[in-house]
Amino acid sequence: MRLNVKRWKVSSILYIMFVLMIVLPISMVAFFSLRAYTQILLENSTSQTIQTLKQVSYSLSQENSRYIHTIASIATDKSVLELTASLHHEKDTQSHFKYTVQLDEQMKGYFHDMPDLISATFIFRDGSSYYYEGPQYYEHLTSDVESLRQLRGYKQALSAEGHVQMLGTQVKFSGNLDSKYILSAAIAPRSNPLLHDVEMIYFFYKSKALENLADSSKNDSGFVVLDSDGEVMLATGGTNQTKGLEPRAIEKAMLDQSGHYNTIVQGMKMFITFLTMDSTGWKLVYLIPYNQLTYQFKQIYYTMMEISGAGFIFFLIVSVFMVRRLSRSISMLVRQMNRVKSGEFDVKITATGPLEIHLLGKTFESMVLRIQELMRELREREKQKTHAEIDALQSQINPHFLVNTLSAIKVMAMISKNTNIYEMTDSLVKILSSTFNRNGSYIQLKEELMYLEKYIHIMKIRYGDRFKVEFSFQEGILETYVLKLLLQPFLENAIHHGVQESEPFGYIHITGKKENECLVLLVQDNGRGMDQQTAQSLLRKHAINGIGIANVNDRIRLNYGEAYGVQIQSEVGSGTTVTVRLPLILTIPEELNNLGTISSTKGNQ
Secondary structure (H helix, E strand, O other): OOOOOOOOOHHHHHHHHHHHHOHHHHHHHHHHHHHHHHHHHHHHHHHHHHHHHHHHHHHHHHHHHHHHHHHHHHHHOHHHHHHHHHHHHOOOHHHHHHHHHHHHHHHHHHHHHOOOEEEEEEEEOOOOEEEEEOOOOOOOOOOOHHHHHHOHHHHHHHHOOOOOEEEEOOOOOOOOOOOOOEEEEEEOOOOOOOOOOEEEEEEEEEOHHHHHHHHOOOOOOEEEEEOOOOOEEEEOHHHOOHHHOOHHHHHHHHHOOEEEEEEEEOOEEEEEEEEEOOOOOOEEEEEEEHHHHHHHHHHHHHHHHHHHHHHHHHHHHHHHHHHHHHHHHHHHHHHHHHHHHOOOOOOOOOOOOOHHHHHHHHHHHHHHHHHHHHHHHHHHHHHHHHHHHHHHHHHHHHHHHHHHHHHHHHHHHHHOOOOHHHHHHHHHHHHHHHHHOOOOOEEEHHHHHHHHHHHHHHHHHHHOOOEEEEEEEOOOOOOOEEEOOOOHHHHHHHHHHHHOOOOOOEEEEEEEEEEOOEEEEEEEEOOOOOOHHHHHHOOOOOOOOOHHHHHHHHHHHHHHOOOOEEEEEEOOOOOEEEEEEEEOOOOOOHHHHHHOOOOOOHHHO
16 A cells, blocks of 8 residues: 555545535525525415404404394394284285384384395295395395295205304395395294294395405405305405306315415416304405415526526536545445444455545544454453353352252251151262362263252152152263253252142153254153243242242353243143253363353354
């Protein structure tokens, strides 16, 4: 590798690139700023329009409330209903005229308070009617009664007896009547055959709120008021030609309570904001051309994009060579870093490129070497830690086993006063000798079984011939290496908690076999068994009766890994089976025996 190569500083390269790229950042900033400006513009416009629509909705609601109150008062006025009933049934011309004058006087009082209330039509059940017109005269305003009775709003009012129904512009008038702001309402008085036979009172009134709304529109923007069926009640400003409002243009407004969206009206993109009146279900829609809303933004946007486009092209032409030269060395270093990331710590780091990249490569190489050194130290510490943990767990076995055995000797001495104590003590001494006097943590399986026989002898002296232990091992596995005192806790558990507490004669089977390059040892008894929760508690360190089994399970996992360990299967009344899975170890180096771990060799045995 050449050592005296002239290397550029990354800062020098970046300074040159910065000069060439100044147009692009400005263009990007302008682009996103203008986009943000447009979004803010639309949000502000939407917010302002919604507020306007809420004010319009409030005005319409207040107006409707006044009309509803007046109409409801007329429909519940006993004198009005009695006069209409008398007028309907009276055949005498003079009396009929008298009732007409009296009824007109009654109605005049209501219409005086509501000057925009145009007329009221009392429709009787037999199809006849009485028409009252207020002070404002509208030619061709009267509608055919049969036509009124066929309206959907008429039927709605009948079904909602006693409640005012605001019907909007359901009636189509004849002639040259300007009915732009004329709306209708209806109420079916509560039935009382003794008082009246009025089926419906139908009212027409002029909406000042709609008229004021129409006067407020300007330019191409405008308001559209739709009834609950989507029929246009009012179209103002640039939207006067309602034929441009195709159903698809307002279908979104009919689906939601409020919101905004873009649509096409008469070939023009419009920004639409809408709101629904809670009291009537009418839709208040405001339309403004999208181009009008975003005109200023587009002018600035197009200018900035032209400048940015020219600068970007110039930047691409000039910077290709410089970027390639810089990126080549960076890419090489990244590939080497990725190899280290994947676990190849022995990779050779080649530092090339500008001065900063070269120094970065050298620094990374030093870091990899330091990581390798730390990993070696960590492995050594883990071995020492594992050795200490195993020794600690091993030491727990000795007092636990010693206490249990001495307790058995004490009980035997107190109760039976039998000379068998000598033999029992002799077996105990041999077992303790194997625990305390031999170095290392591993012995051959046949030695483990020999010490297990001593333990069985002790238990037989204590319990007599209440149980029998049988061994069955596959040929060739007795020479394998296992941890010391591996099976004794399981045999102890089978005798104390299985055979001892069961009435029938106890059988304990200890078997061993080779399975998938593993050594599998099984301890089975025909004792009373246990539920699965109790069985699992034996494997927990804090289980009162399971200290020995938990200890063995932890020793196995510390020595061999999580793939090995102890499993307990038991069922109440059907005995217990303990399965111990170990690696198959035929030979073991002395240093591993002294260290107490074989984790590095278990995969090759």
